[in-house]
Amino acid sequence: MKSNAVSDLAQNEVSDKLRATIRKELQPELDEIRSDTLRDQVVEAWAVAIAHTSFTCISDLRASGMWNTDRLIRGTQADHLRGVAAIAIQIAHALKQQFPELPVDRDILVAGALCHDVGKPYEYDPVKQARRKAQPSKAGWPIFRHPPYGMHVCLTVGLPDEVAQIALGHSYEGEVLARSPECTIVHYADKSYWQTLRISGLMVDDYKDQGAA
Numbered sequence: 001m002k003s004n005a006v007s008d009l010a011q012n013e014v015s016d017k018l019r020a021t022i023r024k025e026l027q028p029e030l031d032e033i034r035s036d037t038l039r040d041q042v043v044e045a046w047a048v049a050i051a052h053t054s055f056t057c058i059s060d061l062r063a064s065g066m067w068n069t070d071r072l073i074r075g076t077q078a079d080h081l082r083g084v085a086a087i088a089i090q091i092a093h094a095l096k097q098q099f100p101e102l103p104v105d106r107d108i109l110v111a112g113a114l115c116h117d118v119g120k121p122y123e124y125d126p127v128k129q130a131r132r133k134a135q136p137s138k139a140g141w142p143i144f145r146h147p148p149y150g151m152h153v154c155l156t157v158g159l160p161d162e163v164a165q166i167a168l169g170h171s172y173e174g175e176v177l178a179r180s181p182e183c184t185i186v187h188y189a190d191k192s193y194w195q196t197l198r199i200s201g202l203m204v205d206d207y208k209d210q211g212a213a
């Protein structure tokens, strides 16, 4: 029998059903990863991340860059991941056309793009937020950001350091790191995604604090 501490950790089961849901949510970009192992690890990372929250799948997450910022006018967080992966693939392709020696590992690039926000379920979870907000002096508020938690998830499921580094370094935490070529591409693909849609009027600013505490 699980102790309370352990059963409290994972709110949902990391089941084959959850894995299958995630596999579907990340198509078709997931299949751009040639390594079967890497592909399975990407799915596992998201399954573990979701299972440790009150969400049931990636698409349950607000389609926004941060939990309290403007969101996509349509689409889901899964669409964001797929969009960033698709942009990253095209950036790498264009650069490789001119510089075939570009040291970009395509599998790492796609896995990193699909996992760059794998820490978001924890950071966005309304149940965790309510708990934290109720006692801000206990563990601090707001909850730590998704890049460090995403790195933790990546390493926990056995993803390579190169992918974990993309999860950690894709946003401003990466400003104090030396980003790899793959991490640099994902960083700008992510920025391009949100900023282009925002400036084009495809984001809506309707976040309302539900009064977690």
Ligand SMILES: [Fe+2]
Residues within 6 Å of the ligand: 065, 080, 084, 116, 117, 190
């Ligand atoms: Fe992102």
